[in-house]
Amino acid sequence: MSALLDAHLVASRGAFTLDIHLEIAPGETVALLGPNGAGKTTALRTLAGLTALTGGHLRLDGRDLTALPPEKRPIGVVFQDYLLFPHLSARDNVAFGPRRHGMDRRSAHAVADKWLDRVGLGSHGARKPRQLSGGQAQRVALARALAVDPQLLLLDEPLAALDARTRLETRGELRRHLADHPGATLLVTHDPLDALVLADRLVIVEQGRVVQEGDAATITARPRTDYVARLVGLNLYRGSGDGHTVVVADDFTLTSTDTVSGDAFVAFPPSAVALHLSEPSGSPRNTWPAVLTDIQHHGDNLRVRLDGPITVSADITPAAAAQLDLSPGRALWVAVKATETRAYPAV
Amino acid sequence: MKTARVPVPLLIPAILGLIFLILPLAGLLVRTPWATLFDRLAEPGVVEALRLSLITSTLATVVCLVLGVPLAWMLARVTFPGRRLVRALITVPLVLPPVVGGIALLLALGRRGIVGQWLDSTFGITLPFTTAGVVIAEAFVALPFLVIAVEGALRGADSRFEEAAATLGSTRWTTFTHVTLPLVAPGIAAGAVLCWARALGEFGATITFAGNYPGITQTMPLAVYQTMESGDLEGAVVLSLILLVVSVAILAGLRDRWLTTP
Numbered sequence: 001m002s003a004l005l006d007a008h009l010v011a012s013r014g015a016f017t018l019d020i021h022l023e024i025a026p027g028e029t030v031a032l033l034g035p036n037g038a039g040k041t042t043a044l045r046t047l048a049g050l051t052a053l054t055g056g057h058l059r060l061d062g063r064d065l066t067a068l069p070p071e072k073r074p075i076g077v078v079f080q081d082y083l084l085f086p087h088l089s090a091r092d093n094v095a096f097g098p099r100r101h102g103m104d105r106r107s108a109h110a111v112a113d114k115w116l117d118r119v120g121l122g123s124h125g126a127r128k129p130r131q132l133s134g135g136q137a138q139r140v141a142l143a144r145a146l147a148v149d150p151q152l153l154l155l156d157e158p159l160a161a162l163d164a165r166t167r168l169e170t171r172g173e174l175r176r177h178l179a180d181h182p183g184a185t186l187l188v189t190h191d192p193l194d195a196l197v198l199a200d201r202l203v204i205v206e207q208g209r210v211v212q213e214g215d216a217a218t219i220t221a222r223p224r225t226d227y228v229a230r231l232v233g234l235n236l237y238r239g240s241g242d243g244h245t246v247v248v249a250d251d252f253t254l255t256s257t258d259t260v261s262g263d264a265f266v267a268f269p270p271s272a273v274a275l276h277l278s279e280p281s282g283s284p285r286n287t288w289p290a291v292l293t294d295i296q297h298h299g300d301n302l303r304v305r306l307d308g309p310i311t312v313s314a315d316i317t318p319a320a321a322a323q324l325d326l327s328p329g330r331a332l333w334v335a336v337k338a339t340e341t342r343a344y345p346a347v
Numbered sequence: 348m349k350t351a352r353v354p355v356p357l358l359i360p361a362i363l364g365l366i367f368l369i370l371p372l373a374g375l376l377v378r379t380p381w382a383t384l385f386d387r388l389a390e391p392g393v394v395e396a397l398r399l400s401l402i403t404s405t406l407a408t409v410v411c412l413v414l415g416v417p418l419a420w421m422l423a424r425v426t427f428p429g430r431r432l433v434r435a436l437i438t439v440p441l442v443l444p445p446v447v448g449g450i451a452l453l454l455a456l457g458r459r460g461i462v463g464q465w466l467d468s469t470f471g472i473t474l475p476f477t478t479a480g481v482v483i484a485e486a487f488v489a490l491p492f493l494v495i496a497v498e499g500a501l502r503g504a505d506s507r508f509e510e511a512a513a514t515l516g517s518t519r520w521t522t523f524t525h526v527t528l529p530l531v532a533p534g535i536a537a538g539a540v541l542c543w544a545r546a547l548g549e550f551g552a553t554i555t556f557a558g559n560y561p562g563i564t565q566t567m568p569l570a571v572y573q574t575m576e577s578g579d580l581e582g583a584v585v586l587s588l589i590l591l592v593v594s595v596a597i598l599a600g601l602r603d604r605w606l607t608t609p
Contacts, residue, residue, distance in 0.1 A: 050510050070513040083511040087529040096525075097515035148515060
């Protein structure tokens with residue numbers, strides 16, 4: 001499948017430079033995931049034509065869009081806070097795009113009604129945006145963006161403004177609509193769950209650069225930066241591999257059942273970390289002394305951070321925590337089984 | 348809420364200030380010849396001045412809207428070199444004594460003025476001492492009020508709505524008419540009312556640039572002045588009362604919609 005969107009986005013502002021390649025196939029949804037200030041929204045704005053590119057190229061279906069103003073681009077945008085026109089009804093908001101594309105009022109209203117029906121708001125057409133709930137406004141914004149039949153649909157944190165409960169419902173619905181969209185879709189988010197549920201492929205940006213991309217399974221199994229590792233909840237270390245061992249700090253080696261050589265990552269989940277009061281003996285291949293620095297609730301368990309030759313996060317049960325008499329400053333032994341770690345090449 | 352004790356050094360000037368503002372208005376009402384009021388109101392001079400005032404201030408407001416809204420939009424939405432200078436220039440007529448404004452207008456648009464000369468020789472148009480001159484004098488003085496009010500409204504309005512419109516295929520002009528204008532309509536209306544009130548009360552620039560000819564350029568404030576000068580205090584009071592009623596009516600109308608302070 002050849003790419004519908006083929007973009008190399010370069011935009012500089014002050015000291016910050018965005019420089020990323022993006023390719024999206026027809027019908028594919030790509031999530032642009034990254035921490036705040038990574039350049040995600042800038043990337044979306046350059047695609048929409050709201051921020052000028054200072055370099056690179058932007059082709060959609062073989063057509064060069066670089067010099068086109070936003071109104072001439074075959075795109076639809078769902079903004080983070082939706083930006084529904086407050087003076088227009090939901091129907092007129094959705095009909096706004098078709099009207100600007102030369103459709104007469106009646107046809108535009110028919111298109112709007114069709115889209116409102118599709119997002120389950122057929123009976124809400126006459127309402128003004130302020131009379132809609134957050135979830136409803138999100139759906140109207142989606143209908144408005146799709147009503148112009150965009151080749152490229154852009155969503156900027158589409159669920160960020162919703163409360164947790166509405167978010168869950170809306171996420172499922174959004175997934176259905178994105179699956180039906182024949183064009184390319186780019187979703188900008190900082191929420192890994194949104195990205196994992198909604199996107200076919202993840203592109204992770206940090207400081208204006210792509211640091212990792214691939215499907216969810218690959219990224220969650222083999223994170224390549226601290227940000228990604230934290231995102232998917234793994235401890236991640238980079239070092240020099242030699243067979244089953246990887247040197248990750250001065251004189252400190254982690255052992256894995258995987259085989260690597262040269263520049264390599266080692267990753268393991270916090271749940272694989274066991275804590276002991278004295279040096280453990282037996283099967284674990286990785287043990288080291290450490291000092292507890294932080295304890296936080298994490299679901300039903302506690303997540304603790306430990307300093308030592310390497311910094312590590314561990315998940316333990318409240319019962320275990322009580323038994324170990326955990327408090328910051330406490331000296332402990334850390335154990336991680338070799339079978340619970342994954343080692344993979346960094347290049 | 349329980350009111351705390353107000354310090355006397357603040358209380359007394361506050362009360363004096365209030366009296367200072369209200370006393371003259373009360374004086375106006377006390378001296379109004381209520382018995383003969385309706386007869387005096389019906390005098391042809393009064394009706395004519397009122398009619399002229401309403402027409403010229405309304406036309407001046409229209410001129411201000413046509414020129415001022417695009418100007419405000421340029422200041423709020425377009426970055427161009429010298430924008431700060433332009434904004435400063437716009438506020439000059441705001442602080443300029445209106446009489447000086449009238450003289451400036453005369454020098455520019457008068458029969459011997461730089462533009463007026465050309466208007467006269469090319470089109471045979473003379474502006475000073477005509478009703479059109481009144482409209483121009485009023486618009487000159489009132490325009491800054493409108494521009495400042497509308498620019499404030501535009502800056503307060505979220506320009507991302509305009510970006511959203513652009514992504515939906517709307518050109519900048521259509522966005523202006525279909526999104527920006529409806530969003531800032533209350534601000535424009537408030538600006539227009541302020542502008543109209545300013546034009547209605549205009550005196551200095553009008554009398555300097557357009558003169559004081561009953562039926563042609565004599566608006567209400569000019570009529571008040573002339574009636575007073577001719578020794579007819581009662582007549583001046585009646586004319587003043589009309590202006591007071593109109594002003595208060597505007598203020599009351601505005602308060603309900605746009606001027607309510609939080």
